[in-house]
Amino acid sequence: MQILHISDTHLGCVPLNLKEREEDVYEAFNEAVDTAIKDRVDAVIHAGDIFHTPKPSGTAINRLGEAVKRLNEDGIRFFFTLGEHDISRVRDTPSPYLFHRLGMATYIGDGKPYIYKDKDTLLIGFHKHRRSECYELVEKLKAINPPHDVKRKVLVLHQGLGEFHPYAYELSIDHLPPNFNYYAMGHLHDHAMKSYGNGIICYPGSIDPTPNEGIKEFRKGFCMVDLSGDEAKVDFVQIRSSRRHMRYTIEYERLDELVRIVKDSIIGLTKKPVIEVRINGRDGVDRARIANILSKISDLCLYYSWEVDLVRSDKSLRLYEDKPDIERVLLESAAEVLGDHATASFAIDELLPLLNNGDVDSVVDLVWKKFEDSLKNT
Numbered sequence: 605m606q607i608l609h610i611s612d613t614h615l616g617c618v619p620l621n622l623k624e625r626e627e628d629v630y631e632a633f634n635e636a637v638d639t640a641i642k643d644r645v646d647a648v649i650h651a652g653d654i655f656h657t658p659k660p661s662g663t664a665i666n667r668l669g670e671a672v673k674r675l676n677e678d679g680i681r682f683f684f685t686l687g688e689h690d691i692s693r694v695r696d697t698p699s700p701y702l703f704h705r706l707g708m709a710t711y712i713g714d715g716k717p718y719i720y721k722d723k724d725t726l727l728i729g730f731h732k733h734r735r736s737e738c739y740e741l742v743e744k745l746k747a748i749n750p751p752h753d754v755k756r757k758v759l760v761l762h763q764g765l766g767e768f769h770p771y772a773y774e775l776s777i778d779h780l781p782p783n784f785n786y787y788a789m790g791h792l793h794d795h796a797m798k799s800y801g802n803g804i805i806c807y808p809g810s811i812d813p814t815p816n817e818g819i820k821e822f823r824k825g826f827c828m829v830d831l832s833g834d835e836a837k838v839d840f841v842q843i844r845s846s847r848r849h850m851r852y853t854i855e856y857e858r859l860d861e862l863v864r865i866v867k868d869s870i871i872g873l874t875k876k877p878v879i880e881v882r883i884n885g886r887d888g889v890d891r892a893r894i895a896n897i898l899s900k901i902s903d904l905c906l907y908y909s910w911e912v913d914l915v916r917s918d919k920s921l922r923l924y925e926d927k928p929d930i931e932r933v934l935l936e937s938a939a940e941v942l943g944d945h946a947t948a949s950f951a952i953d954e955l956l957p958l959l960n961n962g963d964v965d966s967v968v969d970l971v972w973k974k975f976e977d978s979l980k981n982t
């Protein structure tokens with residue numbers, strides 16, 4: 605049994621608001637699908653955040669449809685669960701569910717055991733449970749009682765495990781049922797693995813940097829999982845078509861050398877990279893001069909941004925060195941204004957992402973629902 609495990613494809617996301625970056629995401633996804641077909645895997649498992657938003661663009665839906673169709677034509681089943689990006693905060697049918705209804709893919713996020721291929725492999729998955737619903741999820745995980753006559757067991761979840769990333773904590777490893785061969789995880793965008801009992805817990809990570817990952821060098825890919833032996837064997841396969849992110853740090857005084865440095869370092873790249881330049885300077889740097897020099901790299905890259913790290917004269921302090929944890933500061937400020945953390949979390953975690961997308965209707969629905977719930981509870 606060979607599986608291609610992928611997650612966090614965020615189809616339809618448009619990093620840097622550039623059409624080229626949207627295409628990069630589809631290209632990465634298709635590279636994974638090509639590999640599944642070429643290597644004749646038995647199944648593709650998608651561990652959630654298939655789309656970037658619960659209301660994906662027509663293009664994103666079509667690209668997923670074309671990919672799933674190609675897999676179908678080669679007899680490869682597409683199994684999936686849902687991430688928070690796929691699930692609307694107001695009641696609606698998740699978009700990826702369409703392909704389940706059409707019989708082209710199989711949704712396994714409802715916790716029902718699915719036996720694949722002559723009782724050889726058990727697949728069981730859960731859709732994303734938000735932090736407030738994790739208590740429920742833990743109970744569901746405890747209640748899993750896999751049949752004894754299956755050879756291999758795979759659990760599919762879209763959750764943050766504290767042992768992998770303390771800030772993304774939603775569950776601990778010991779909340780996971782033991783004795784599974786493979787834990788196909790989604791949610792964290794960096795690839796990471798740990799063994800657990802006789803099994804392996806694995807996050808493939810996102811397939812291309814999403815907007816909130818910023819500009820940094822990366823390795824993105826998916827996992828080829830061989831479940832034919834007693835222990836799962838996992839190969840991380842890097843996406844070859846990735847558009848590189850390049851970061852340069854340079855002293856203000858040496859800024860004239862930047863164009864040559866960039867030229868030298870991008871030789872051989874098939875796609876124009878995304879570039880970030882950090883300039884070490886002191887108070888009084890000439891920003892017009894910086895902008896002028898930087899404009900000379902605009903033809904060499906798809907996009908660039910720059911920032912000056914001001915070095916104070918007492919040498920010990922850098923203005924930008926201690927970046928505050930923006931999310932935490934935002935939450936605390938909101939709690940100060942609104943009076944409690946629960947309301948603040950509602951505003952920041954639930955409403956703000958929708959407002960960022962201009963989805964005012966959903967926000968109104970959600971505020972009404974919250975209001976109605978509060979009446980029920982009093």
Ligand SMILES: [Mn+2]
Pocket residue numbers: 612653687689791792793
């Ligand atoms: Mn994600």
